[in-house]
Amino acid sequence: MPTSGTKRPAAAALAVLTLVITAACGSSGGGETSPPSASAPRADVLAVKIDNVAAARPPTGLEEADIVYVEQVEAGLSRILAAYSSDVPSVIGPVRSARETDLELLRQFEKPTLAYSGAQSALRPSIEAAPLDALPPSKAPHAYFRGADRAAPHNLYLRPGKIPHAGTGVNAAEDLGLRFAAPPPGGTPVSGRTVSYPSARFTFTWSPDGDQWLVSMDGAPARTASGDRLAAATVVLQNVDVQDSRFRDRGGNTSPFSATVGSGSAAVLRDGKSYDVAWERNTAESATGFTTRDGEPMTFATGQVWIVLVPN
Known part of the structure; x- marks a missing residue:
């Protein structure tokens, strides 16, 4: 967590300048950005666990996240883990409770801050022992508040500014080594894809006008607090093994x-296309890599990345 708000503007300016120089010197014709070196500015990640059931919508500040992770939780529902670094909004929420899956996901980042209810x-001993x-x-307590527009929880x-935590200008996705560049050859044109959990559903519909994937939750358009559509430049549907943990919620449902x-x-x-790729993450400390059928790193469209963990 940042310890001084006075150094942030200089850090942000340095981060932006470094990214420009990197893009100019280390890119191919497609505008590829090289993974950050050990000496490059690093992301300072604020991860926030966000509620996304019907009663919690619309979310506030989700559209400014660098990466939006979607995971299955108890009773077949879903929750969101949003990672912020390049920009941090003044208010984020609604905030909900952490899960074991979050701890493994966040090992990819260097000492992130995890905000949760x-x-x-x-699970608390595991959270306290995690490198975050x-x-x-x-x-x-000074950084949280209860809104009057909906019922608890x-x-x-x-309020990230009360931590304090400000933007760094370094994208959390680039910090993981993900590359924003021209698309690889191939791909299958698709108008949309849907991911279904037992009690939740996400649909991503391609919008040629906006060059983005419009997000729907449970069959309804997902919107921001200002009324705009939530949308992603790139969506990753990552097939993973989902198993019962040793944790249960208050209702007795296994997490x-x-x-x-x-x-x-x-x-x-x-x-507007779907690419079949392979993902690999050898250790909890390493970042997830995505490669094409040719064994080349998959490239991402510039903008917000949604990574949806899809049960095998």
């Missing part, structure tokens, strides 16, 4: 764990 008592800065309301919001260390298949949606 709480966790099962059995855990930030529930009990640790930063769907009305808890975070599923989505394994993101290992390897498997995925579909990457960008520019």
Whole structure:
């Protein structure tokens, strides 16, 4: 977690300048961005667990996240883990509880901050032992507030400026080594794709006018707090093994764990096409790599990336 707000503007300017120089010197004809070196500015990731059931919609600040992870939780529902670095909105939410899957996903980043409403008592030791800065309301009560527009527990919001945590100008996706560049050859034209959990559904519909994938949840258009459509430049449908964990919610439902260390298949949606790719993450400390059938790194369209963990 940042310790000084006074150094942020300089850090952000340096980050933007470095990315421009990197793009100019280390890119191919497609505008490919090289993965960050050890000496390059690094992302300072703020991860926020966001509620997305019907009573919690629309979310606030989700459209400014660099990466939006979607995972299955208890009772077949879904939750969102949003990763911010390049830009951080003034308010984010509604904030909900952390899961074991979040801890493994966040090992890809260097000491991220995790904002969440709480966790099962059995999971708390794992959160405290994880290489992250855990930030529930009990640790930063001044940074959270309850909104008056909806009922609890769907009305808890975070003010990142109260932590303090500001944008760095470094995209969290690029920090993982994901490359924003021209699409690879091939791909299958698609108008949309749907991912279904037992009690939740996400649909991504290609919009040629906006060059983006419009997001729908449970059959309804997903919108921001200002009324705009939620949309992604790239959507990754990552097939993973989902197994029962040792944790349960208050209703006795077992919490599923989505394994993101290992390897498997995925579909990457960008520019109105679907690309069959392979994903691999050898250790919890390493980042997930996505490669095409030719063994080349998959490239992403510039903009927000959604990574949906799809049960095998």
